[in-house]
Amino acid sequence: MIITRRAVVQGLGFAVSLPLMPRLTRGQPADLITKPIPRSGEPMPVVGLGTWITFNVGDDPVLKDECAAVIAAFFEGGGRMIDSSPMYGSSQPTIGHGLRKLDYPERLFSAEKVWISDPAGGAAQIEASRGYWGVGKFDLVQVHNLVSWEEHLPALFDMKAAGQLRYVGITTSEGRRHREIERVMASQPIDFVQITYNVLDREPEDRILPLAREKGIAVIVNRPFRQGDLIRQFEDAPLPDWVAETGARNWAQFLLKFIISHPAVTCAIPATTRVDHVRENLDAARGTLPDETMRRRMVDYVEAL
Amino acid sequence: MSDWATYTLADFLMFSPRVYFRLIERYNQALWPLQLVFIAGALAVLVPAALHPSRVRIAVPSIFALAWGFCAWQFLWMRYASINWAMSYAAAAFFIQTGLLVLTALLAREPASVGGLRRYGGIGLAVFGLLAYPFIALLAGRSPASAETFGMMPDPTVATTLGAMLMVGRRTLWLLLPIPIIWCAYSGLTLWAMEDPGALAPFAVVVATLVFVAARR
Numbered sequence: 001m002i003i004t005r006r007a008v009v010q011g012l013g014f015a016v017s018l019p020l021m022p023r024l025t026r027g028q029p030a031d032l033i034t035k036p037i038p039r040s041g042e043p044m045p046v047v048g049l050g051t052w053i054t055f056n057v058g059d060d061p062v063l064k065d066e067c068a069a070v071i072a073a074f075f076e077g078g079g080r081m082i083d084s085s086p087m088y089g090s091s092q093p094t095i096g097h098g099l100r101k102l103d104y105p106e107r108l109f110s111a112e113k114v115w116i117s118d119p120a121g122g123a124a125q126i127e128a129s130r131g132y133w134g135v136g137k138f139d140l141v142q143v144h145n146l147v148s149w150e151e152h153l154p155a156l157f158d159m160k161a162a163g164q165l166r167y168v169g170i171t172t173s174e175g176r177r178h179r180e181i182e183r184v185m186a187s188q189p190i191d192f193v194q195i196t197y198n199v200l201d202r203e204p205e206d207r208i209l210p211l212a213r214e215k216g217i218a219v220i221v222n223r224p225f226r227q228g229d230l231i232r233q234f235e236d237a238p239l240p241d242w243v244a245e246t247g248a249r250n251w252a253q254f255l256l257k258f259i260i261s262h263p264a265v266t267c268a269i270p271a272t273t274r275v276d277h278v279r280e281n282l283d284a285a286r287g288t289l290p291d292e293t294m295r296r297r298m299v300d301y302v303e304a305l
Numbered sequence: 306m307s308d309w310a311t312y313t314l315a316d317f318l319m320f321s322p323r324v325y326f327r328l329i330e331r332y333n334q335a336l337w338p339l340q341l342v343f344i345a346g347a348l349a350v351l352v353p354a355a356l357h358p359s360r361v362r363i364a365v366p367s368i369f370a371l372a373w374g375f376c377a378w379q380f381l382w383m384r385y386a387s388i389n390w391a392m393s394y395a396a397a398a399f400f401i402q403t404g405l406l407v408l409t410a411l412l413a414r415e416p417a418s419v420g421g422l423r424r425y426g427g428i429g430l431a432v433f434g435l436l437a438y439p440f441i442a443l444l445a446g447r448s449p450a451s452a453e454t455f456g457m458m459p460d461p462t463v464a465t466t467l468g469a470m471l472m473v474g475r476r477t478l479w480l481l482l483p484i485p486i487i488w489c490a491y492s493g494l495t496l497w498a499m500e501d502p503g504a505l506a507p508f509a510v511v512v513a514t515l516v517f518v519a520a521r522r
Contacts, residue, residue, distance in 0.1 A: 089390060
């Protein structure tokens with residue numbers, strides 16, 4: 001085969017133009033591990049992207065572009081779910097900024113929340129959030145921290161029935177109000193529940209995660225690193241060499257693999273401001289997941305540190 | 306255990322220190338050299354006020370009303386609220402304080418007599434807010450571009466206002482205290498959550514104010 005100068009120039013041009021051709025991110029085959037959303041069977045990569053604090057950058061153009069680069073790397077790496085909330089300051093417009101730059105990747109799974117105590121304001125808040133993201137409709141809308149859930153959930157189910165969103169969920173974090181979460185899971189036809197769960201905060205293993213499996217509810221895990229505290233806590237300790245067989249190369253991947261290997265967990269949503277970290281997080285969804293024996297070993301190891 | 310007992314200070318911090326201090330830097334750069342105009346304006350009324358309190362009883366609350374209103378509008382409402390939704394409420398509180406200061410100016414009468422400690426404490430607090438506060442950024446290891454100055458940023462505006470009110474002996478001092486003290490507590494806790502050494506300054510302003518208010522002489 002003869003390689004002409006034109007071919008080389010065209011090839012270089014293609015490479016240079018890659019960042020300017022966001023639609024290329026559409027439909028790329030992703031080698032990430034996925035799990036099905038129980039209600040639909042729709043495959044979901046087991047690592048998503050959270051936006052609490054990290055995407056709340058106001059109108060700072062430098063920081064907005066940094067976040068846009070994180071979003072671009074997330075989709076390039078095969079990610080799907082981005083999660084946000086009206087409570088997260090400017091995170092929603094920051095997501096919109098990043099998605100616009102990528103011309104709205106088809107792979108996007110938009111996970112939003114309704115967070116308003118006045119039930120009458122729920123629809124307007126969701127509409128405002130939709131405007132910030134710039135999407136036609138959200139895939140998932142969750143009741144944030146169970147705020148006025150008795151009133152919001154029926155409205156969200158109506159929106160789902162009308163085709164204005166695809167899934168309905170509820171959220172909590174840091175182990176709060178788990179009994180109430182269980183009651184909602186047991187009594188309401190929700191599709192998703194979002195909780196905090198990690199190698200040290202394992203209380204959900206007792207009741208919430210088994211209940212999610214029983215009811216066919218997808219589980220999103222927030223704060224997988226306890227806002228970075230777990231990585232800071234363990235980073236000076238050696239990574240056990242036996243986790244290498246799963247492909248984990250660092251503590252972030254160790255922590256994520258523990259979470260996403262629980263059979264009831266659908267995906268974890270670590271947040272970051274750094275492109276290298278988002279790639280590192282997505283790599284936790286490659287290789288293999290720890291089996292039950294290794295999961296127990298992981299717990300024993302970190303508890304002994 | 307109540308849900309509230311499970312929260313820590315850091316749980317209420319919804320932005321990173323980098324974002325917050327960049328916000329201040331960009332604000333300062335956008336409005337430079339207005340910082341100097343505010344400081345010069347404040348000195349122009351505070352120096353005469355320190356020497357002859359009765360001669361500037363309208364000018365003092367007037368310039369502070371301007372400073373509070375500017376902070377509320379330009380910093381809290383236009384900028385800080387973009388990363389902290391609670392700042393829309395803080396801006397409202399600052400506008401209320403602006404109204405109270407305007408009211409104080411309109412109803413200005415002969416100042417109450419002020420004891421030495423309260424008067425000189427007030428002068429010290431005003432000087433701290435006006436001339437020392439901008440250097441806290443440097444002492445905290447931050448960029449000078451994130452310096453907080455009177456009229457531009459809430460903390461030095463609060464410190465200078467409290468000092469001036471103590472100094473000139475307002476009869477309505479009790480009316481002017483709650484919002485500044487609540488703000489200092491909020492600001493101090495926010496900076497503390499960000500592990501910024503500048504957190505000590507708002508707390509020190511509250512303690513100093515309460516000590517000087519309590520002073521009878």
